[in-house]
Amino acid sequence: MKWYVVPNIKQSSEPFIKKVKVGGKNICIVNYQDSLYCVGAICPHAGAELSGGWCKDGKIICPFHRYGYDLQTGKGNPGQNDFIETYPIEVRDGQLYVGIESFWNKVFGK
Numbered sequence: 001m002k003w004y005v006v007p008n009i010k011q012s013s014e015p016f017i018k019k020v021k022v023g024g025k026n027i028c029i030v031n032y033q034d035s036l037y038c039v040g041a042i043c044p045h046a047g048a049e050l051s052g053g054w055c056k057d058g059k060i061i062c063p064f065h066r067y068g069y070d071l072q073t074g075k076g077n078p079g080q081n082d083f084i085e086t087y088p089i090e091v092r093d094g095q096l097y098v099g100i101e102s103f104w105n106k107v108f109g110k
C-alpha cells in the first residue's frame with residue numbers, strides 16, 4: 001500500500017465531504033462526527049458524485065437516489081447489494097494521508 005498526501009484539505013471541526021484526486025483516483029474525504037473517512041467518489045448505482053451527498057447514521061448518502069453506504073466498510077444499505085471503496089486515512093503532523101493499494105497488489109496480494 002502506498003500513502004499519498006491529500007493536498008489542500010486540513011483537519012477541521014466542521015463536517016465536510018470533499019472530492020479530491022489522489023494517487024490517480026477520485027476519492028471523497030469525509031469529516032463526520034469528528035472522524036475522518038475516505039471513500040470512492042462515484043456512486044455505483046448510477047454514477048452520481050457522492051461529494052454532492054450528505055452523511056447520516058454513519059453512512060454517506062448519494063444525492064441522486066439516496067442510496068446509503070457505510071463510511072467505515074463501504075457496504076451498501078440492505079437490499080442494494082453494492083458497495084463503495086474505502087481507504088485508510090491518517091493525520092501526520094497536521095497533514096492528511098490516504099493509503100491506496102495498487103490494482104496489481106489487490107489482484108496478486110503482494
Ligand code: FES
Nearest residue numbers: 043045046062065
Ligand atoms: S446514483 Fe447514487 S443512488 Fe442512484
